[in-house]
Amino acid sequence: MIQSLASGDVATLLAGEKASSHQIELIRQEYGLNRPLLVQYGHYLWNALQGNLGHSYFGAQTSVVDILKTTLPMTMTLAFSAIILSALVAIPLGTIAAIKENKATDYAVLTVSILAVTIPTFVLAPLLVYIFALRLDYLPQTWDNPLRGPFIYYLILPVSILAARPTATLVRLTRSSVLETMRQEFVRLAIAKGVSPLNLYVKHVLRNALLPVVTALGTNFGYLLGGSFIIETFFRLPGVGSRTIEAMLSRDTPVIQGCIIATGALFVLVNLLVDIAVPILDPRVRGGAL
Numbered sequence: 326m327i328q329s330l331a332s333g334d335v336a337t338l339l340a341g342e343k344a345s346s347h348q349i350e351l352i353r354q355e356y357g358l359n360r361p362l363l364v365q366y367g368h369y370l371w372n373a374l375q376g377n378l379g380h381s382y383f384g385a386q387t388s389v390v391d392i393l394k395t396t397l398p399m400t401m402t403l404a405f406s407a408i409i410l411s412a413l414v415a416i417p418l419g420t421i422a423a424i425k426e427n428k429a430t431d432y433a434v435l436t437v438s439i440l441a442v443t444i445p446t447f448v449l450a451p452l453l454v455y456i457f458a459l460r461l462d463y464l465p466q467t468w469d470n471p472l473r474g475p476f477i478y479y480l481i482l483p484v485s486i487l488a489a490r491p492t493a494t495l496v497r498l499t500r501s502s503v504l505e506t507m508r509q510e511f512v513r514l515a516i517a518k519g520v521s522p523l524n525l526y527v528k529h530v531l532r533n534a535l536l537p538v539v540t541a542l543g544t545n546f547g548y549l550l551g552g553s554f555i556i557e558t559f560f561r562l563p564g565v566g567s568r569t570i571e572a573m574l575s576r577d578t579p580v581i582q583g584c585i586i587a588t589g590a591l592f593v594l595v596n597l598l599v600d601i602a603v604p605i606l607d608p609r610v611r612g613g614a615l
Contacts, residue, residue: 369582373586376390377390378390378393378579378582378583378586379579379582379583380579381572381577381579381580382575382576382577382578382579383575383577389579389580389582389583390583392568392580392583392584393565393583393584393587395563396563396564396565396567396568396584397564397565397587397591399557399562399563399564399565400550400553400557400564400565400566400588401591402480403480403483403484403487403549403553403556403557403562403564404487404546404549404550404553404591406480406484406488407484407487407488407491407549408488408491408542408545408546408549410484410485410488410492411488411491411492411495411542411545412495412538412542414488414492414496415491415492415493415494415495415496415498415499415538416495416499416531416535416538418434418438418496418499419434419495419496419497419498419499419500419502419503419538420499420500420503420526420530420531420534421434422434422435422496422500423499423500423501423503423504423507424503424526426504431500434496434500435496435497435500437493438492438493438494438496438497439493440493441489441490441492441493442490442493442494444489446486446487446489446490446552446555446556447555449486449489450482450486450555450556450559450560453482453485453486454466454482457482458482464478464481464482465478465479466560467560467561468560468561468562468563470563479560479562482560483556483557483559483560483562486556487549487552487553487556488549490548490552491545491548491549494541494545495538495541495542495545498537498538498541499534499538502534502535502536502537502538503530503531503534505534506530506533506534507530509533511529512525512529512530515529536603539599539602539603540599540603542599543595543596543598543599543600544596546592546595546596547592550566550588550591550592553565553566554566554567554569554570557570558570565584565587565588568580568584569581569584569585572584
């Protein structure tokens with residue numbers, strides 16, 4: 326168990342500062358903290374396979390599964406919205422930059438993408454909040470309960486900030502992939518046949534250049550899940566990330582373990598879907614697998 330490797334003693338924390346050693350030992354026995362590490366680990370795995378991730382140590386001792394039911398939808402909404410926004414912005418910009426290679430448009434797109442990569446989240450988030458929430462008063466600064474406006478208004482800033490870095494990465498990847506595809510023989514043949522520019526770039530170039538971009542979407546989803554911890558905490562969103570940070574501060578080990586398992590399973594699921602989608606998008610991959 327995680328608490329066996331961490332500093333401090335959970336039983337002492339639960340018992341309180343004035344608890345006797347006997348009371349602390351009773352708590353250890355109640356939660357199974359006095360058993361060997363491997364026994365605790367095996368017991369946890371067995372319960373997890375049955376859908377029992379334990380209960381929170383504090384408050385009403387809510388089931389971890391119930392906590393995930395209330396917090397996971399927010400994290401999924403945030404992460405999926407960010408990856409969709411990244412794709413919708415990065416693919417067109419990367420394609421335009423490739424078409425306008427070594428021109429002003431290309432340099433402008435690359436400059437913006439470099440800035441998006443180099444500016445850290447903890448700098449970008451306060452900056453955008455100051456501009457759009459405090460100065461212009463267009464968007465809410467943090468989460469409100471109950472909401473004082475449409476739900477989407479509360480997602481605009483968090484999703485935009487979370488999507489900034491993956492978008493910059495995907496822009497450069499799309500640009501390089503499109504440039505490489507445009508140098509292929511079949512593209513030159515299509516140009517010689519008089520294919521219109523729109524059909525050339527959409528049906529011939531972009532369709533073949535998207536394979537590495539789609540693969541990168543799956544790997545970037547892991548970054549979005551990790552980044553959501555910071556974003557949810559900053560904007561006080563009721564998601565898995567902010568709940569995990571709270572659990573870490575209070576040493577609520579069952580909640581920490583459950584949240585990590587949930588986000589890990591979500592990351593694996595998304596990458597599985599990407600692996601399934603790649604052969605559909607590019608039949609050559611399916612043929613190579615056979």
